[in-house]
């Protein structure tokens with residue numbers, strides 16, 4: 111079979127990357143994720159695909175490609191697609207974000223998943239504390255510069271800077287030419303030079319095809335344009351304004367943000383207190399000698415939610431939660447030291463505020479992307495209601511995981527591939543102005559390499 115690329119997701123939408131690479135007898139999926147608003151025309155307002163139906167309810171609306179030899183027997187048991195032995199050689203995972211790996215749980219477990227070493231640790235932490243879609247799979251780990259042989263393909267992973275550690279792009283050598291895939295990237299993070307490394311490796315390969323993300327390529331880029339360093343400065347400013355409690359919701363697996371907030375807490379004589387889930391991840395990541403994250407129990411403390419009896423009793427907590435009880439802070443502890451705490455509180459844990467009973471005049475730092483759709487706006491309103499209820503001030507401070515338009519264009523021009531394919535964007539047509547041959551993908555359309 112001639113070498114080709116087929117996009118089954120991330121076409122005219124942000125996330126849901128599912129890219130099939132075929133060369134001779136080799137078939138590899140690059141990422142296999144869930145789109146952010148996947149199927150929201152059908153699955154919304156409390157309607158969800160039934161677990162018992164495996165992939166069936168998603169096939170119904172074309173939300174997963176019906177490809178033989180890809181899914182597990184369990185995923186297909188109630189569908190018209192017959193189970194056959196795997197025909198896909200591997201899944202190459204760029205990074206551990208749901209929009210890149212969320213659907214791997216449906217894939218036949220005997221299909222190996224290639225992932226970065228850091229990704230394997232993030233997966234372990236998720237697996238221990240909740241669930242990971244990679245749970246049933248054999249993980250084959252890589253680092254930057256490794257050369258992986260998968261059938262007729264040679265794959266070179268190269269790190270990129272993104273809002274989660276262990277993010278990669280790939281250069282794939284097929285029997286007919288090279289393909290470069292950016293994954294998700296930015297240049298403005300603390301490790302922006304890693305994205306430059308990717309660009310120069312991709313350039314060396316003189317690829318026939320470059321597949322690039324373009325989350326922020328839009329007629330109007332609503333995202334705040336801060337660097338991680340600016341997030342630190344802004345946060346310090348906000349935290350020093352108040353002698354009362356400070357709290358923030360942010361993605362705990364964004365370790366750049368954890369480090370930034372740890373520094374901000376230090377500079378304002380506060381203690382950063384994180385969720386148990388984030389603490390589990392930070393402990394796992396201590397094993398990664400290339401990463402620096404704060405130590406649990408020493409540099410960060412852990413918030414202990416009230417459970418069962420209300421007293422801290424081991425038996426009320428899951429096994430994975432118990433080790434944190436010793437260096438935990440309860441709602442009462444936070445209440446007693448409110449001016450000395452910077453608390454990480456995921457929005458689903460906001461009801462904890464009821465127990466903390468903070469005094470008025472504290473600050474809330476909203477550290478994720480601004481709302482870009484109605485659902486997001488609704489969520490923002492609810493957050494603001496909680497913040498207003500306790501008499502706190504609301505501050506939006508965030509550095510995006512994605513490059514703005516300029517950076518994407520610069521990368522496309524640097525790599526200089528014969529043609530490029532914009533994915534992971536709602537506005538692929540805007541890429542036509544990049545002065546390079548642009549192929550706008552369609553779902554299921556084969557693009558020759």
Ligand SMILES: [Zn+2]
Nearest residue numbers: 125207209294
């Ligand atoms: Zn993504």
